[in-house]
Amino acid sequence: MSPTYDVAVIGGGIVGAAVARLLGGTACSTVLIEGRADVGDGTSKANTAILHTGFDATPGTLESGLVARGYHLLGDYAAATGIPVERTGALLVAWTREQLDALPGLRAKAERNGYTACELIDTSQVYHQVPALGPGALGGLTVPGESIICTWTTNLALATDAVNRGVTLLRGHRVTGVRADGGTTWLTTTAGDVGARWVVNAAGLGADIVDGLFGYHRFTVTPRRGELLVFDKLARPMAPRIVLPVPSKAGKGVLISPTIYGNVMLGPTAEDLDDRTATGTTAEGFAFLRAKGMELMPALLREEVTAAYAGLRAAIDRDDYLIDVDDDRRYVLIGGIRSTGLSAGMAIAEHVGGLLAAHLDLTERDGLPAPPRMPNLGEAGPRPYQDAAAIAADPEYGRIVCFCERVTRGEIRDAYASVIPPADLAGLRRRTRAMNGRCQGFFCGAEVSARVAHGGPR
Amino acid sequence: MTGHVRVAVVGGGPAGLAAAAALAPRVDGPVLVLEREAATGGIPRHSDHLGYGMRDLHRFVSGPEYGRRLTARAAAAGATLETEAMVTGWAGDRTLEITSPRGRRTVTADAVVLATGARERPRAARLIPGDRPDGVLTTGQLQQLVHLHHRTVGTRAVVVGAELVSWSAVLTLRAAGCRTVLMTSEFPRPEAYAAFHLPGRLALRVPVRTRTRVVAIHGRDRVTAVDVEDLRTGRRSRVACDTVITTADWIPDHELARLAGLALDPATLGPQVDTALATSRPGVFAAGNLLHPVDTADVAALDGRHVAAAVLAHLSGTAAPPGPPIELVADAPLRWVAPQLLRPGGPAPARGRLLAWTDEFHRFPGVTAHQDGRRIGSARLAWPAAPGRALRIPFSVVRAARPGDGPVHLGLSV
Numbered sequence: 001m002s003p004t005y006d007v008a009v010i011g012g013g014i015v016g017a018a019v020a021r022l023l024g025g026t027a028c029s030t031v032l033i034e035g036r037a038d039v040g041d042g043t044s045k046a047n048t049a050i051l052h053t054g055f056d057a058t059p060g061t062l063e064s065g066l067v068a069r070g071y072h073l074l075g076d077y078a079a080a081t082g083i084p085v086e087r088t089g090a091l092l093v094a095w096t097r098e099q100l101d102a103l104p105g106l107r108a109k110a111e112r113n114g115y116t117a118c119e120l121i122d123t124s125q126v127y128h129q130v131p132a133l134g135p136g137a138l139g140g141l142t143v144p145g146e147s148i149i150c151t152w153t154t155n156l157a158l159a160t161d162a163v164n165r166g167v168t169l170l171r172g173h174r175v176t177g178v179r180a181d182g183g184t185t186w187l188t189t190t191a192g193d194v195g196a197r198w199v200v201n202a203a204g205l206g207a208d209i210v211d212g213l214f215g216y217h218r219f220t221v222t223p224r225r226g227e228l229l230v231f232d233k234l235a236r237p238m239a240p241r242i243v244l245p246v247p248s249k250a251g252k253g254v255l256i257s258p259t260i261y262g263n264v265m266l267g268p269t270a271e272d273l274d275d276r277t278a279t280g281t282t283a284e285g286f287a288f289l290r291a292k293g294m295e296l297m298p299a300l301l302r303e304e305v306t307a308a309y310a311g312l313r314a315a316i317d318r319d320d321y322l323i324d325v326d327d328d329r330r331y332v333l334i335g336g337i338r339s340t341g342l343s344a345g346m347a348i349a350e351h352v353g354g355l356l357a358a359h360l361d362l363t364e365r366d367g368l369p370a371p372p373r374m375p376n377l378g379e380a381g382p383r384p385y386q387d388a389a390a391i392a393a394d395p396e397y398g399r400i401v402c403f404c405e406r407v408t409r410g411e412i413r414d415a416y417a418s419v420i421p422p423a424d425l426a427g428l429r430r431r432t433r434a435m436n437g438r439c440q441g442f443f444c445g446a447e448v449s450a451r452v453a454h455g456g457p458r
Numbered sequence: 459m460t461g462h463v464r465v466a467v468v469g470g471g472p473a474g475l476a477a478a479a480a481l482a483p484r485v486d487g488p489v490l491v492l493e494r495e496a497a498t499g500g501i502p503r504h505s506d507h508l509g510y511g512m513r514d515l516h517r518f519v520s521g522p523e524y525g526r527r528l529t530a531r532a533a534a535a536g537a538t539l540e541t542e543a544m545v546t547g548w549a550g551d552r553t554l555e556i557t558s559p560r561g562r563r564t565v566t567a568d569a570v571v572l573a574t575g576a577r578e579r580p581r582a583a584r585l586i587p588g589d590r591p592d593g594v595l596t597t598g599q600l601q602q603l604v605h606l607h608h609r610t611v612g613t614r615a616v617v618v619g620a621e622l623v624s625w626s627a628v629l630t631l632r633a634a635g636c637r638t639v640l641m642t643s644e645f646p647r648p649e650a651y652a653a654f655h656l657p658g659r660l661a662l663r664v665p666v667r668t669r670t671r672v673v674a675i676h677g678r679d680r681v682t683a684v685d686v687e688d689l690r691t692g693r694r695s696r697v698a699c700d701t702v703i704t705t706a707d708w709i710p711d712h713e714l715a716r717l718a719g720l721a722l723d724p725a726t727l728g729p730q731v732d733t734a735l736a737t738s739r740p741g742v743f744a745a746g747n748l749l750h751p752v753d754t755a756d757v758a759a760l761d762g763r764h765v766a767a768a769v770l771a772h773l774s775g776t777a778a779p780p781g782p783p784i785e786l787v788a789d790a791p792l793r794w795v796a797p798q799l800l801r802p803g804g805p806a807p808a809r810g811r812l813l814a815w816t817d818e819f820h821r822f823p824g825v826t827a828h829q830d831g832r833r834i835g836s837a838r839l840a841w842p843a844a845p846g847r848a849l850r851i852p853f854s855v856v857r858a859a860r861p862g863d864g865p866v867h868l869g870l871s872v
Contacts, residue, residue, distance in 0.1 A: 233713075234713065279590070280588050280589040280590070281588060281590070282587050282588075283673065285587070286585050304579070305582050305583045305585060306582060306583070307582045308582045308585065385544075385546065385557045385562070386557070386562065388561060388563075391557070391559070391561050392561060395559035395560070396559070398557050398558050398560065398561060399542055399559045400494060400542075400544045400557055403494055406544070406546060406557070425592075438580075438583075439577050439580060439596075439598075440580035440582055440583075441580065441596065441599040442577045442578055442596045442598035443495075443598065445595065445596075445602070445603070446603040446606060446607045447602070447607075449603070449607075449609070450609070453609075
């Protein structure tokens with residue numbers, strides 16, 4: 001008979017990992033079940049990696065409150081764990097009269113969301129803040145608190161913390177069925193059954209399907225594909241802060257953002273699909289982004305493209321998060337968590353903890369392990385290849401394997417020795433940045449794949 | 459940790475090794491070559507087939523053997539070759555930041571030679587859409603996988619491009635037991651040397667589809683197929699394959715040049731240089747395929763030999779103060795020319811040739827030079843101008859250029 005847990009959390013994305021981490025800090029025995037081979041391999045890996053203040057949420061919604069709260073929780077947690085964050089600030093730029101007229105309303109909305117630092121600025125101030133912008137900007141609204149963050153490290157830190165706190169992590173366990181047996185819910189997975197008293201559904205793109213296994217038909221996840229172009233690091237000075245579009249009737253527009261790894265990102269597109277695995281890029285998407293980019297920042301388009309991504313966001317047919325507790329079935333749904341879930345994740349966990357406290361003893365245990373110290377993947381702080389003391393103590397930090405991203409053999413070794421080691425090349429890339437650079441493997445691909453094939457350093 | 463050398467050469471490929479070999483016996487102090495890979499030799503190290511060393515060593519050897527010979531020459535000349543040493547940035551005008559297993563340090567040099575080479579644009583930079591499965595590689599990655607790591611690739615490959623390096627990829631694929639089922643070329647005729655192309659095609663039996671391009675890649679975990687579009691008709695067809703090699707489409711590895719703020723040539727994207735191979739920063743020079751992406755390894759090596767004279771002049775303080783340069787401009791169908799600056803009294807370029815890149819094929823091209831609307835030189839070449847390989851132009855066509863008359867325009871006449 002398989003072991004049963006007090007709580008099973010389905011989904012090892014940011015939300016699921018945050019919930020598991022919270023539960024791991026209590027007396028509850030907890031299992032975190034991930035369908036894919038790695039945590040953070042779904043919607044959590046391919047978002048725009050912005051730590052949102054929540055200034056533009058719909059006031060009064062659950063999302064509004066949780067993003068605002070999560071912004072601070074994750075900011076503090078990042079400081080404690082070393083998740084890279086850069087406090088760049090954001091600028092909404094108005095390119096039409098209609099957009100310009102909308103800015104004061106957006107500032108008022110931000111204030112209703114509890115965010116009061118926005119300022120209206122004129123054209124010359126816009127170009128002073130982002131000189132590389134194309135011609136025609138009419139004015140802007142600053143959002144100084146918007147920041148960039150490493151979404152991969154966020155997910156990994158939360159999951160690592162959960163495991164350190166005693167949570168059982170099961171990767172490669174896709175939930176395919178649900179069976180109630182007295183006080184235990186049995187989850188059928190592709191790698192064996194898992195039993196738990198309570199089940200938390202944080203399955204992201206698959207949340208509606210898991211909800212259906214519990215007999216519910218209350219929402220549908222529409223995979224919304226967002227394609228992104230990532231430009232070369234040499235373009236980074238052009239994007240000193242996040243340049244956001246002003247939402248208008250014509251659509252949401254695309255943003256230009258510096259990335260925590262020192263690149264510049266342009267995107268995303270927004271395309272509703274039926275296929276929940278359609279993460280391919282398209283010629284139409286590229287053409288759209290290039291046309292948008294030519295208007296927003298023509299000089300950026302002269303730089304090399306380092307990578308092109310397509311991520312899927314879990315859009316649902318309602319305008320807020322859908323978090324609900326079914327006392328009878330001991331089942332919690334965390335649905336409709338779109339791209340703001342990165343910022344809100346820890347607050348969502350706290351909120352769910354509050355809802356569950358009526359049923360479970362969620363008092364924090366004494367003697368919890370310290371939060372994990374994560375490797376720095378960001379350009380804002382020193383990386384191992386720049387750290388004379390680290391290299392002197394361990395020459396492997398001086399042996400650069402991936403030249404473009406300056407990833408050392410020491411970091412690759414550490415990733416394989418970590419609490420949640422990579423399952424494949426993509427996992428190694430998310431943990432170290434190896435092969436993510438401008439050459440995309442021309443120089444280091446063979447060396448890095450050799451390390452993956454050997455499951456770590458030889 | 460800090461250090462000082464007379465000359466620092468960044469990059470231990472053919473250009474850097476040849477520069478070090480030429481300089482070390484004549485410089486009164488250390489000549490240091492900084493190579494980020496575990497061995498010097500550069501790209502030829504990964505190309506395990508014959509065809510190297512003809513113009514500089516007058517030998518016909520394999521890439522790895524060529525790399526070894528250049529390494530031995532530089533070492534015998536007295537240069538210090540430091541491997542696994544990556545220059546990551548600048549701490550001053552001629553001060554380099556270096557990471558190696560031996561530590562993090564800076565080295566200040568009296569002269570710096572940038573010889574960082576070029577790389578192929580990977581799939582993303584070419585904006586080839588579709589799924590993102592495994593099995594899509596550049597030639598560089600392919601050759602390292604097969605020749606350095608002895609790994610297998612797939613069994614059916616589509617090679618994007620039909621340049622010299624593309625055929626090199628076909629040879630590597632064959633060595634790894636992978637059949638090339640199709641080569642695509644956007645040009646109306648395959649770019650590679652006719653001499654290589656015809657026997658190559660016959661011997662390797664590789665179908666080449668001209669005027670086509672790969673417009674989509676399919677496959678979840680591993681490539682299963684590509685869509686190929688005929689540029690004449692717009693018709694698309696699907697070709698089953700498990701490997702895609704994106705070849706050629708070179709870009710200089712110009713990060714250090716850009717971080718230094720050197721003037722760049724907008725067409726090559728490498729540093730702008732004069733015929734002595736001096737960049738816009740005094741004491742900083744450049745050589746090899748960083749300047750002309752790309753010519754063959756031996757031509758890069760001859761650049762390295764050529765740059766030595768200007769480096770020595772700089773070190774001895776006898777370099778003439780640079781006069782106002784005359785700019786060279788490539789007119790279509792020429793895409794770029796290197797070097798880009800002529801200085802009155804300056805030397806002829808390496809091998810007495812300018813290098814250029816053409817987007818059109820001409821079997822017996824004429825080259826003309828115009829300045830201020832006036833034709834100042836011309837030549838009929840005995841070799842074809844072909845896309846996908848550097849076009850060598852006799853320096854004599856621009857010798858009559860006059861300072862103060864504005865830029866010199868180079869063009870092809872049919």
